[in-house]
Amino acid sequence: GENVEQHPSTLSVQEGDSAVIKCTYSDSASNYFPWYKQELGKRPQLIIDIRSNVGEKKDQRIAVTLNKTAKHFSLHITETQPEDSAVYFCAASGYQKVTFGTGTKLQVIP
Amino acid sequence: GAGVSQSPSNKVTEKGKDVELRCDPISGHTALYWYRQRLGQGLEFLIYFQGNSAPDKSGLPSDRFSAERTGESVSTLTIQRTQQEDSAVYLCASSSGLVFVDTQYFGPGTRLTVL
Numbered sequence: 001g002e003n004v005e006q007h008p009s010t011l012s013v014q015e016g017d018s019a020v021i022k023c024t025y026s027d028s029a030s031n032y033f034p035w036y037k038q039e040l041g042k043r044p045q046l047i048i049d050i051r052s053n054v055g056e057k058k059d060q061r062i063a064v065t066l067n068k069t070a071k072h073f074s075l076h077i078t079e080t081q082p083e084d085s086a087v088y089f090c091a092a093s094g095y096q097k098v099t100f101g102t103g104t105k106l107q108v109i110p
Numbered sequence: 111g112a113g114v115s116q117s118p119s120n121k122v123t124e125k126g127k128d129v130e131l132r133c134d135p136i137s138g139h140t141a142l143y144w145y146r147q148r149l150g151q152g153l154e155f156l157i158y159f160q161g162n163s164a165p166d167k168s169g170l171p172s173d174r175f176s177a178e179r180t181g182e183s184v185s186t187l188t189i190q191r192t193q194q195e196d197s198a199v200y201l202c203a204s205s206s207g208l209v210f211v212d213t214q215y216f217g218p219g220t221r222l223t224v225l
């Protein structure tokens with residue numbers, strides 16, 4: 001089955017700096033890669049996603065890159081703000097399957 | 111339209127009792143997922159329903175766990191003879207993907223505490 005590894009498990013950055021979270025996956029059939037943000041005590045919410053036919057996608061301060069050959073994808077947050085503090089989960093999805101990473105706790109220090 | 115809803119939001123039960131958790135997916139979403147999230151941990155896949163196909167039960171941790179879904183509507187997750195290690199938030203998600211998994215929309219979760 002699919003195996004998704006996510007790093008780092010925790011990340012602290014100063015407000016205004018960039019944050020990068022990386023995930024690797026094992027199943028080359030996976031073709032959809034969403035990122036979810038989960039604030040304390042709340043449900044996970046989709047923040048950005050990318051499909052296998054695209055190498056990069058950007059939405060304001062958030063971007064995701066995908067390297068299908070190497071089977072890894074990354075989340076980039078620029079100009080971080082305190083409200084970006086949360087746990088971020090990556091996922092790899094394919095035929096009737098979705099596998100989540102173990103999460104990254106991001107702390108943005110004002 | 112309305113998002114995914116779950117009930118109850120909180121459930122406290124005694125060890126050994128059975129509990130039933132409910133999920134109402136977004137209307138028209140054919141796929142429905144149950145996850146377990148222990149405190150400070152990631153999402154643990156439990157079970158997946160897609161339309162009228164047989165569910166993928168590969169994530170259920172033991173035979174005390176079962177789930178049902180009628181068509182493309184409500185799903186219930188039942189935990190029999192609850193144990194303290196069952197304490198967690200149980201999240202339900204739905205998506206519209208017919209074959210390939212698409213964006214999942216999560217419900218608010220049910221926080222289960224087993225005393």
